[in-house]
Amino acid sequence: MEHCTDMLIVGAGFSGLTMAIEARKRGIRDIAILEKAGDIGGTWRENTYPGVACDIPSHLYSMATHLNPDWSRAYAEGPEIQAYLQKVSRDEGLYDLCHFNQQLKSAHWDGTRWQVATEDGQRWSARFLISAIGALHVPSIPDLPGTDSFPGPKFHSAEWDHDTEFEGKRIAVLGTGASAVQFVPEIAKTAAHVIIFQRTAPYVLPRPDGPIAPWVRRLYRLIPILPRLRRKLIYIVFEYRHRVFRGEERMVNFAMKMWRRGLEKAISGPEERKRLTPDYRIGCKRILSSNDWYPALARKNVSVIPYGATSIKGNQVIASDGSHAQADILIWGTGFRVTDVIERLDITGIDGLTLRDAWANGMQANLGTAIAGFPNFFILLGPHTGLGHNSVVLMIEAQVRHIGRVLDQMKRDGIQAITADAAKQTAFTQEMQDRHSDSVWQAGGCTSWYQDAKGRNTTLWPGTVSEYEKRMARSGLEQYTPAPSQGGDR
Structure with a gap:
C-alpha cells in the first residue's frame, strides 16, 4: 500500500516539528x-544519560511560536526539554501527523x-521531502583494537x-566532550574510581544556572511579553x-579569564592545571559550559589520563x-557522527544523481x-547552519520561514518543482x-567534529x-x- 502526501518530513525533533507548524x-x-x-x-529522546542538559538557556532554546513560561531552570535538563516538545x-x-x-x-x-520507502516496507509518495534528521543522534565510536575483549558493560553516552x-x-x-562534561560529575558521586582518557582538554566555562523561582514563573504566565523579552x-x-x-581581543581575554577562574578555583595543583589546559585557541573546538566539571575532576576518586585510548585488553x-x-x-563520551550522517542516506535526485555522489567532494547546500x-x-540544519555561539533553534526558524515563503511563491507562480540553483x-x-x-575553527590549532x-x-x-x-528573509x-x-511514475 502506498501513502500519498504533499509534504513528508523525516524526523520528529525540533526541526521536523517546527517545519510542520510552519507548513500548516x-x-x-x-x-x-x-x-x-x-x-x-x-x-x-535519544540522550538520557545522567546530567543531560542544554548548554543554551531554556527561554532561548525553545520555539518563538511556543514560548514556555514554566521552565524550571535557567538551563533546562533533558527530560524537561523532551516534555516541552511533547506538550507542543x-x-x-x-x-496525529507522526508515523513512529x-x-x-x-x-x-x-x-x-x-x-x-521505509525499512519495514511502507511506501510513500510526496511532493515535498524535508530532511529533519538532525546530527546529534548517530554515536561516533572509535574502532579500538580489543574492544570486544572488555568483559564488563560498555556503551556510548x-x-x-x-x-x-x-x-x-x-x-x-573515553572522551571529554559535551556529554562527558555532564555525566562524569553524576557518576563520580558513587563510583569507586572514574578514569577519564582525555585526548584533548576542552575549554569549560561556568554558566549562570539555577532554578527559576515559582513567583517568576507565575509572572511569566500572567504577562506573556516577559518571557519573550527574556528570550530577546x-x-x-x-x-x-x-x-x-x-x-576580538577584549572578548577573547574575557572568555579566557572566566575559564581560568573556574579551573583555578577547583584545581589547585599546577601539574593538574597544566594537564587540563587546552593547547589550542579558545573556540577552535566547541566551548563547553558547566559548573560541575572541574570540581568533579578535583575529587579523589576521579583521575585524568591526558592521552586518548588506543586499545583495550581485557x-x-x-x-x-x-x-x-x-x-x-x-x-x-566520543560524540556523534556529524559530517557524514545525511550523505549516508539513500537519496536519489534528477538523472540518478545520488546524494553520496553529489557530496563526493564534501557536503554542500545553497544557504544550507x-x-x-x-x-x-x-534540509534543516544542513551544511553551514550549525552554531558555536547561539541557539540552533533560531537557525531552524529562519530556514522554515524561508521554505514556507518559497512554497507560497511556487503556488503563486504555478511552479510544480524547483531545485537549488547550481551556480x-x-x-x-x-x-x-x-x-x-x-x-578560529580552521586556524585555531585543533581538529574537531566541525570538520569533514x-x-x-x-x-x-x-x-x-x-x-x-x-x-534568509x-x-x-x-x-x-x-x-x-x-x-x-504518476
Whole structure:
C-alpha cells in the first residue's frame, strides 16, 4: 500500500516539528512525519544519560511560536526539554501527523514526486521531502583494537544503559566532550574510581544556572511579553559571544579569564592545571559550559589520563603513551557522527544523481537548505547552519520561514518543482570556505567534529544568527531554478 502526501518530513525533533507548524500556517494540510523511534524529541529522546542538559538557556532554546513560561531552570535538563516538545506536539496536534518506528530506507525523485520507502516496507509518495534528521543522534565510536575483549558493560553516552550499577565500580570514560562534561560529575558521586582518557582538554566555562523561582514563573504566565523579552535579551547576549570566535581581543581575554577562574578555583595543583589546559585557541573546538566539571575532576576518586585510548585488553584500557587503567565499566563520551550522517542516506535526485555522489567532494547546500539536482527537497540544519555561539533553534526558524515563503511563491507562480540553483550553491559553498579559512575553527590549532574527513569546516555558519536570519528573509525563488519534468511514475 502506498501513502500519498504533499509534504513528508523525516524526523520528529525540533526541526521536523517546527517545519510542520510552519507548513500548516502556510496552508499545507496534508503532512506526514516519519520518525524512526517510538516518540518525538530527537536529541532529547535519544540522550538520557545522567546530567543531560542544554548548554543554551531554556527561554532561548525553545520555539518563538511556543514560548514556555514554566521552565524550571535557567538551563533546562533533558527530560524537561523532551516534555516541552511533547506538550507542543499535543497542543498542535502533531502527534496525529507522526508515523513512529518508521526509518527511512530510500527516496528517489521520479520526475514529479518523491517516492520513499521505509525499512519495514511502507511506501510513500510526496511532493515535498524535508530532511529533519538532525546530527546529534548517530554515536561516533572509535574502532579500538580489543574492544570486544572488555568483559564488563560498555556503551556510548547516547545509548545509556540504565540497568548498569555504578556504585563502587571502576569506570573508564573515553572522551571529554559535551556529554562527558555532564555525566562524569553524576557518576563520580558513587563510583569507586572514574578514569577519564582525555585526548584533548576542552575549554569549560561556568554558566549562570539555577532554578527559576515559582513567583517568576507565575509572572511569566500572567504577562506573556516577559518571557519573550527574556528570550530577546538572552539572544542579544549570546550574539555578542560571537566576538570571541572572531578573535576580538577584549572578548577573547574575557572568555579566557572566566575559564581560568573556574579551573583555578577547583584545581589547585599546577601539574593538574597544566594537564587540563587546552593547547589550542579558545573556540577552535566547541566551548563547553558547566559548573560541575572541574570540581568533579578535583575529587579523589576521579583521575585524568591526558592521552586518548588506543586499545583495550581485557579489562585494561591502554592510552597512546602506554599508560593503562583497569575498569569494570567502559563509557564512550566520543560524540556523534556529524559530517557524514545525511550523505549516508539513500537519496536519489534528477538523472540518478545520488546524494553520496553529489557530496563526493564534501557536503554542500545553497544557504544550507537546498541541494542542486534534488527537486522539492530541503534540509534543516544542513551544511553551514550549525552554531558555536547561539541557539540552533533560531537557525531552524529562519530556514522554515524561508521554505514556507518559497512554497507560497511556487503556488503563486504555478511552479510544480524547483531545485537549488547550481551556480548559487557553488558560490555559497566557496564563500563559506573562504570565510572559514582564517577563522578560529580552521586556524585555531585543533581538529574537531566541525570538520569533514578532508579537514574542511562544512558544519558551522561563520557569522552571527542575525546575519543568517536577514539573509534568509531576503532570499526566495531567485535561489532556485524550475526542475525539469521527467515523466515520472504518476
